[in-house]
Amino acid sequence: MKLQLAGVCMFVATFGLAASAQDGNEAARRVQANVLGIDGHNDSVQRVLYDNVDLGERLSDGMIDIPRLQEGGVHVPFFALWVPTYYKGSEAVRRTLDFRDAMQRVLDKYPDRIELATSARDIERIVTQKKIAAVLTVEGGHQIDNDLAVLRMYRRMGILSMTLTHFRSNDWADSSTGRPDHNGLTPFGKEVVREMNRIGMIVDISHVSDKTFYDVLQVTTKPVIASHSSCRASSDVPRNMTDDMLRALAKNGGVVGVNFSASFLNQLDAEDLKKFVAQENSLEPNLTGAALDDYAAKENAQIGSHPRVGNATVEDAARCIDHVVKVAGIDHVGIGSDFDGIPMVPRGLEDVSKMPNLTAALLKLGYSERDIRKIMGGNFLRVIREVVGQ
Ligand SMILES: [Zn+2]
16 A cells, blocks of 8 residues: 555656646556456346347447446446336246346357356456456346246356345345335245255345345355445435444355445435335336336336436445445455446446546545455455355
8 A cells, every 4th residue: 555655656746746637547547457347236238128239339328338348347247137026927037038038149249258157267267368257147036936946047047146126025025115015034035045045146135125134144054245235324225234234244254236326325316216216116017928018118218328417426436335344344345336227327437437437536545456356356256156156
């Protein structure tokens, strides 16, 4: 740390103060070039399925595509296959397959630029080959239709983790933004957690209620992740984690990926999330098949691909990471951008190409290159190795 500061001071002395800001970015880019770049959550597959966007091109809208992932040093994005909770029963399973198929189209079109990763070793090999290592996740336990066989087949399709709920509670787990129907996890919910442990699938506790979170920790024998949550110390919303939850997560050996939604990082933007959740949870289309898919496409189009910029800034994201480090320790924090799934972004983190700004903010807070490598992938890789395997 001292050496690094000495380096910066020397540079400023040599080239004058005007160059200092640029130097900060240069230092960040150098650090960013050496990180694994794991991002625990994005919603970009929705753009592929709904809008047929080509993730191989540098797009003028949205927050993620292959060129911008490379620019931002995010080499291992977790692509969430998210089906809205108004898809019920087997409809949710069918729609999960549609998303898995959409992702396959991306993988098949660009085999020399992006590849499916299903182990820790895969991730390291693919990144060494300068390709994007795509990790697949399912976002919402309703997508297994209460059937462990479906869960097991998702794992066989290369899906490495599952978020237990989305905004609504499902038949076996309460959500942080849904009705507390079960006081946490039901006996079947506990079975889901045990089965995920057994088949090497990471349990993701983002979105679940506080009680569900503590129930999961009672049952799991493996580390869990909160793929895209932040801290209530930054913004007091139910999707974020209390300090007590952060400490419990550390004890479990888990990792929280800090979410970049402005509402999660700055209290001034918190109201926006409330409206977003209320709107999402009020939808009850009562349709099936193609009619339901058309409804979902229209609803998705209303959200749009040009997000607003909130009061939150890239410094708020760095401060939230710093808070997790102070409470849970440096080994239990990562990145979970939620890019392409958040309606409001922080200034300075508008899309994935801006990631070096976050590294610059962390350097400014005194973080060493070694620490930043943990935050930007090392910690998540450890969990993948422990749960999914080599
Ligand atoms: Zn989510």
